[in-house]
Amino acid sequence: MSFDIPDDLYYTESHEWLAESDGTVRIGISDFAQDELGDIVFVELPAEGDDLDVGDAFATVESIKAVSDVYAPISGTVTAANDALLDAPEAINEDPYGDGWLLELDGDLTDDLLDADDYAAQIE
């Protein structure tokens, strides 16, 4: 089975993706992660203005198989959370890199993030 791993994103070993534009970093979970979890039925997100440190569990994603924490890959302040997921968590399954984004941070990318090739090698 092959998973969608866009070249223009960064990734983490714990299956988050990151996209930077204009100083804002958007974060979600990868296609592989949503497939592993199965149908997602509930999402809990942080509030705007929350400060996150690297490694903080900032969101909870619940599927019919498991409840998983999502960890902050970088530090920063939450500038937006994708509240549409609260009513339509299936967006994470259907469009993990688009409508299924989780939150936006005011923060900087770090050197230890994986690129698409590294991440693809990890989930092989």
Place this chain on the structure above:
Amino acid sequence: MNYRQARWERETDDGETVAEPLLSEKGTETVTHEASSLPDDLTRDELTLPELSEPEVAGHYTRLSQMTYSIEHGPYPLGSCTMKYNPKFTEDVAAIDDGAIHPDRPDEFAQGTLELLYGLQAFLADVGGMDEVTLQPPAGAAGEFTGLQVAKAYHRANGEHEQRREVVVPASAHGTNFATAALAGYDVVEFPAGEDGRVNVEALEDAVGDATAALMLTNPNTIGLFERDIEEIADLVHDAGGLLYYDGANLNALLGRARPGDMGFDIMHYNVHKTFASPHGGGGPGAGPIGVVDDLAAFLPDPHVRETDDGEYELYEPENSFGKVHGFHGNWLVLLKTYAYISRLGDSGLKDTSAMAVLNANYLASQLDLEIPYGPFHHEFVASAGDTDAAEFAKGMLDEGVHPPTTKWPAIVDEALMTEPTEALSKDQLDLLADAFAAAGQKSDEELAAAPETTAAARIDQTSAARNPRLSWRDLEVADD
């Protein structure tokens, strides 16, 4: 076994075929009521309710019971849940007129109730090797929470509450342990099991220290193994100033043979729905008594039952009680069933219970052609479905007229089938269950994917159910609009 579950279907006005319509779909009636002394904004004048004759209602629920599967139908070997058959006499006892007392009846007119509660406190204390037992907590999870509140009150009285912020839990523990610790305001410290499936004492040494409030443990553990190092574990926790908490989930394996109190546990809860034949959950009233050692007795919840000097019984507030978790006589009729069950079995019956529970699990395991990586086990075992998805394996068992075991937990065994037949099954039923395992094991992946074929409902759409829960018949009406 040849098996086919009943399925009652009916065509709706829209031409759709539905299984046994809801009462509200069969008939409703609007009742009106205008005179009320309450403020208008708190009342309504009319209410629409399902309205059917008694035979229609009786038929409805009988058909539903035919379309589902319960312990009344046959084996129900959900591991760690201890789904034992509850003998009917306990229901008879709980239905006697004298049991129906008002919660606030004064003690002097509730002597019979209080005497039974006092007696049950003593029974349970004896079974667990504890010094004092409270019957107040209204469920097993509430018992866990109560236990940690007692621990917290104890540490607070010793001036160590600020320092002891952690509850240590093995990775394989029941989910409730983590939840209880978190709800009680503690940080949860998890430690991995050793290679033999038991507590790794060295890993525990790293996890326990000055910040430890308590270690929560069950014994036999989740994969049915006895924690042989329990005395060393108890010393380790006590030397660090922490308390040792026993999760009563697996007490059925020890009844009459070994006692948590003798192993060094300070606090324990009793899952009376698992061990002592009160009904399993479902939201109804339950009970989760806890036992404690002498040092902790003064912190138990209010009220507690004691015998006075002149042989009467009374409710009182323990000296340093942390407060209330329920009230009055607790869930008294549930406790009455527990009392009746223990009284009927007696010492020798309880001892037979644990023996049969262990024998049944070991006999069943001996009849299975599946790998069981950890042992020797007691009242339950965790088999592996191998290359087959455990949930699919379980679906395959449904067509054999049995309930499957717990699947995919604990994670220490791949594709886990956690099986606990309980003492209640006869050899014939155990053989039936073994046949069901064998039948599922012989099915191809395609056959498993098509299973179950003989049940009233096949694959439930769990995703829709979780995303769009309809918790009341009113939700259905709204959904139809």
